[in-house]
Amino acid sequence: xxxxEVTIAFFLRQWGLKLALAESCTGGLVADRITNVPGSSDYFxxxxxxYSYEAKVALLDxxxxxxxxxxxxxxxxxxxMARGARxxxxxxxxxxxxxxxxxxxxxxxxxxxxxxxxLSSAEGDWARNFTxxxxxxxxxxxxxxxxxxxxxxxxxxxx
Numbered sequence: 691x692x693x694x695e696v697t698i699a700f701f702l703r704q705w706g707l708k709l710a711l712a713e714s715c716t717g718g719l720v721a722d723r724i725t726n727v728p729g730s731s732d733y734f735x736x737x738x739x740x741y742s743y744e745a746k747v748a749l750l751d752x753x754x755x756x757x758x759x760x761x762x763x764x765x766x767x768x769x770x771m772a773r774g775a776r777x778x779x780x781x782x783x784x785x786x787x788x789x790x791x792x793x794x795x796x797x798x799x800x801x802x803x804x805x806x807x808x809l810s811s812a813e814g815d816w817a818r819n820f821t822x823x824x825x826x827x828x829x830x831x832x833x834x835x836x837x838x839x840x841x842x843x844x845x846x847x848x849x
Contacts, residue, residue, distance in 0.1 A: 693723070693726075694723075694835070694838040694839060694841075694842050695723045695724050695726060695727050695838060696727055697842055698724070698838060698841055698842050698845065699727045699729075699730065699733065701842075701845040701846075701849070702732075702733035702734075702783075702845070703732055703733055707733060707782040707783055708733055708734075708735050708779075708780070708781045708782050708783070709724070709733055709734050709735065709781055709782070709783050709784070709785070709841075710735050710736060710737060710775040710776055710778070710779040710781035710783070710784040711724070711736075711737030711738070711775060711784065711785055711786070711837075712737065712738055712740060712749075712750050712771040712772060712774060712775035712784060712785070712786035712787075712808075713737060713738070713739050713740070713786070713787050713837075714739070714740060714741055714746070714762065714771075714786075714787060714788040714789070715763075715787060715788060715789040715790065715791045715805060715829070715830060715833055716787050716789075716830050716833050716834045716837065717739055717741070717830065718737070718739050719830055719831065719833075719834035720737070720785065720787065720834045720837045720838065721734075721736075721737040722834075723834055723838060724737075724838075735779040735780070735781050736779055737775065738750060738775060738778070740752075740771065743757050743762060746762065746767070746770075746771060749774070749778070750770065750771045750774030750775055750778065750786075751770070751773075751774040751777070751778070752767060752770040752771055752774060753770060756770055761800070762788050763788050763789055763790055763800055763804055763805065763806055764788075764806060765806055765808075765817040765819070767788055767806070768786045768787065768788050768806040768807060768808030768817055769786075769808045769810065769815045769817055770808075771786035771788065771808055772784040772785060772786040772808035772809055772810035772815065773808075773810045773815060775810075776810045776811075782811060782812065783809070783810070783811045783841070783844070784808075784809070784810045784811075785807065785808065785809050785837050785840060785841050786807065786808040786809075786810075786837075787805065787806070787807050787808075787833050787834075787836075787837045788805070788806055789803070789804060789805025789806065789822075789829070789833055790802050790803065790804050790805070790829075791803075791826045791829045791830050791833075792825065792826045792829055793825065793826060801821060802829070803820075803821045803822035803823055803824070803829050804819070804821045805819060805820055805821070805822065805829070805833045805836070806818075806819045807819065807820075807833075807836060807837050807840050809840055809841065809844055811844070813848075816840075816844070818836075818840060820832075820833075820836055
């Protein structure tokens with residue numbers, strides 16, 4: 691079975707779509723996977739690792755109110771992150787990810803491993819979330835895989 695990023699490349703090339711990314715807890719792992727595909731510059735415009743609140747606001751136009759009301763790891767924030775990346779880079783699609791990789795940082799209602807994903811396109815915005823139970827590296831890897839799967843699910847549904 692081909693890696694997700696290879697199948698994603700096929701769809702993005704076939705439809706001439708441009709992709710942007712907004713990453714927090716994955717620290718660039720999603721962009722790393724996308725750029726492992728030769729010729730990814732055909733469809734991948736770039737991405738931002740916006741780890742702090744300040745970076746999310748400055749780079750992705752996430753609202754301070756959203757961050758204060760819902761936190762960085764929320765449906766509301768990942769939607770704003772994806773919209774911000776799509777707008778900043780002029781992309782057709784953007785995927786975002788924000789989570790608590792661990793081992794610390796968990797809180798009631800948002801345990802270690804809790805992660806949200808956003809996707810923004812001209813057709814609308816979507817979000818999903820998962821909670822992983824691995825260590826920090828395993829949670830980051832699982833989040834990168836889930837972000838790619840979210841994008842592929844969207845592309846296959848659009849097909």
